[in-house]
Amino acid sequence: MTTTTTARAATGPGKSTRAAAPSGKPFVTFEQANRRLKWALLAPALGFVGLMIAFPLVFTINLSLTDAFGAVNAGSSYVGLQNFTDALTDTRRFWPAVGRTVTFTLGAVVLETVLGLALAMLMRKAFRGMEIVRTILMVPLLATPVAIGILWMLILDPTNGIANHLLGFVGIPPQEFLGSVSQSLPTLMLIDVWQWTPMMTVLLLAGLTTLPEEPEEAARVDGANAWQRFVHIILPMLRTTILTALVLRGVDALKTFDLIYATKGPGGGSDFEAETLNVYAYGLTFDYQEYGLASAVLVLFTLFIVAIVVVLRRRTERSAS
Amino acid sequence: MSATTSFKVLRGVLITVVCAVISLPIIWMIAAAFKTNVQVTDPTVGLVFSPTWDNFRNVLADGALVHSFGNSMLVGVVSTALSVVVAVPAAWAVGRFRMRRTGSIVLVARIIPAISLLVPWYYMFAQLGLVGSHLVLILSHMFVSVPLILWIMIGFFESLPVELEDAARTDGLSAFGAFLRIALPLAAPGTASAAVLAFIFSWNNFIFALILADERTMTMPVLLFNFMSYASTDWGGLMAAATLMTVPVLLAAIFGQRFLVAGLTAGATKG
Numbered sequence: 001m002t003t004t005t006t007a008r009a010a011t012g013p014g015k016s017t018r019a020a021a022p023s024g025k026p027f028v029t030f031e032q033a034n035r036r037l038k039w040a041l042l043a044p045a046l047g048f049v050g051l052m053i054a055f056p057l058v059f060t061i062n063l064s065l066t067d068a069f070g071a072v073n074a075g076s077s078y079v080g081l082q083n084f085t086d087a088l089t090d091t092r093r094f095w096p097a098v099g100r101t102v103t104f105t106l107g108a109v110v111l112e113t114v115l116g117l118a119l120a121m122l123m124r125k126a127f128r129g130m131e132i133v134r135t136i137l138m139v140p141l142l143a144t145p146v147a148i149g150i151l152w153m154l155i156l157d158p159t160n161g162i163a164n165h166l167l168g169f170v171g172i173p174p175q176e177f178l179g180s181v182s183q184s185l186p187t188l189m190l191i192d193v194w195q196w197t198p199m200m201t202v203l204l205l206a207g208l209t210t211l212p213e214e215p216e217e218a219a220r221v222d223g224a225n226a227w228q229r230f231v232h233i234i235l236p237m238l239r240t241t242i243l244t245a246l247v248l249r250g251v252d253a254l255k256t257f258d259l260i261y262a263t264k265g266p267g268g269g270s271d272f273e274a275e276t277l278n279v280y281a282y283g284l285t286f287d288y289q290e291y292g293l294a295s296a297v298l299v300l301f302t303l304f305i306v307a308i309v310v311v312l313r314r315r316t317e318r319s320a321s
Numbered sequence: 322m323s324a325t326t327s328f329k330v331l332r333g334v335l336i337t338v339v340c341a342v343i344s345l346p347i348i349w350m351i352a353a354a355f356k357t358n359v360q361v362t363d364p365t366v367g368l369v370f371s372p373t374w375d376n377f378r379n380v381l382a383d384g385a386l387v388h389s390f391g392n393s394m395l396v397g398v399v400s401t402a403l404s405v406v407v408a409v410p411a412a413w414a415v416g417r418f419r420m421r422r423t424g425s426i427v428l429v430a431r432i433i434p435a436i437s438l439l440v441p442w443y444y445m446f447a448q449l450g451l452v453g454s455h456l457v458l459i460l461s462h463m464f465v466s467v468p469l470i471l472w473i474m475i476g477f478f479e480s481l482p483v484e485l486e487d488a489a490r491t492d493g494l495s496a497f498g499a500f501l502r503i504a505l506p507l508a509a510p511g512t513a514s515a516a517v518l519a520f521i522f523s524w525n526n527f528i529f530a531l532i533l534a535d536e537r538t539m540t541m542p543v544l545l546f547n548f549m550s551y552a553s554t555d556w557g558g559l560m561a562a563a564t565l566m567t568v569p570v571l572l573a574a575i576f577g578q579r580f581l582v583a584g585l586t587a588g589a590t591k592g
Binding site: 055 | 329332339342344347362411414420434439471495521525542549566585
């Protein structure tokens with residue numbers, strides 16, 4: 001956001017000087033130069049994304065109002081909002097899945113933000129080996145989630161895994177990890193933290209480098225210690241970057257599928273212990289062919305995500321102005 | 322002075338610990354790929370052992386892995402190339418004609434859960450007889466990479482000084498000519514980083530191929546997933562396959578770190 005404003009501020013005055021330049025030749029701005037050009041260039045991208053979204057959206061909303069079940073082209077009839085009431089009154093699968101989705105996202109993203117920010121602050125000033133550390137940071141966030149899931153299954157294997165072996169050294173009894181109902185979700189959150197904290201660090205580090213140094217210097221001269229400078233100077237200046245990073249990571253965390261499905265399989269395990277909304281909707285659709293109910297769940301899920309993004313973006317805009 | 326020194330030591334220790342936590346699981350994966358199946362399931366065998374190529378030999382002897390590697394490459398390269406062609410001119414238009422609101426419609430594509438699109442896509446492409454084809458995988462992956470490239474490149478074009486293109490236009494180039502001859506060459510580094518990221522996202526994509534691919538067009542993540550379902554005891558083979566999957570990504574991280582950071586943060590530090 002900061003960069004955008006500066007970029008706009010930079011082009012703004014530039015434009016007015018050009019317009020006022022007494023060159024004699026009337027200057028044609030880009031906007032005037034070719035009105036049709038911009039739409040010609042935009043059309044393929046917007047058309048493609050629009051088509052890929054518009055039809056599915058209409059299709060899904062339509063399906064959510066029917067009792068579609070079984071084969072994709074089997075007949076179905078409209079049942080009004082029945083699927084929505086079914087979902088919203090379902091305390092066995094739907095609401096627990098909502099709870100797990102929120103728990104997973106909040107837990108993982110909060111940890112990732114705190115750890116990511118701490119690491120970004122540590123890496124803020126140049127040090128020897130900085131390039132190597134930055135390269136290491138890139139690996140988890142670029143690695144294939146399915147491969148990462150399988151790798152952690154090996155590490156966390158209750159009997160043969162290295163994790164329990166290492167815990168044994170510090171006197172902690174062997175844990176079940178992904179094999180247990182109660183530990184599955186927290187374990188998945190920790191794997192998510194391992195994979196995505198570096199992403200937060202990379203984003204926040206980029207934000208930190210755009211901050212001006214003067215306010216912090218002034219505070220230092222006034223005798224503020226490192227913690228006070230962090231809380232009262234850096235944190236407020238970094239607010240927009242933090243909120244943007246939260247939106248980006250939060251949306252992806254809400255939709256986490258690959259990791260959960262690869263490690264826990266359909267239904268998020270035998271007791272649905274890791275079943276989030278995405279995994280639930282996937283199971284309803286492709287394992288049970290309950291297209292009507294699945295579409296209702298997906299419509300609710302999409303509305304939920306959109307609401308969160310809208311609220312967070314409004315906050316971002318407010319903090320930017 | 323001593324406070325600064327002790328801070329530097331503490332910082333060094335902490336950063337080392339973090340790097341170890343991040344890289345050890347990956348090192349463990351690569352090490353396991355070179356272990357016998359007895360060694361893989363014995364946690365007392367650490368990182369010192371006599372390596373074997375057997376796991377790689379086994380997974381490569383089964384043609385399915387090589388075939389799916391080819392599928393992933395084909396889908397990744399073609400979907401990325403087409404996305405660059407579609408998204409880069411659009412990004413320039415959004416950046417230069419200041420149509421950010423129009424551009425941000427594409428953000429919607431990032432927000433919607435992929436699964437809510439999969440059933441309609443499946444239905445739509447089944448009617449066209451395309452399910453299981455490479456084309457349908459390419460199109461679905463483009464749905465991710467077009468918005469990604471667009472998002473990165475809008476920021477990139479906005480940061481290029483418009484004066485260069487203005488000068489070219491006063492010298493007689495059209496707006497489109499200025500884009501082709503001036504902006505596009507200057508945007509090459511940004512395009513490269515956006516393209517590499519788009520390829521990696523395609524390479525890693527699991528859910529689209531899980532539904533839209535068949536035996537013949539299966540990509541590597543799906544193969545890996547299936548491989549695990551019925552061969553869950555062959556950890557060595559699994560880790561060899563996972564290592565092969567991760568190699569291109571590791572190479573990208575090592576050789577393109579700066580590029581990739583620029584791409585990843587492009588959308589974030591701008592609004």
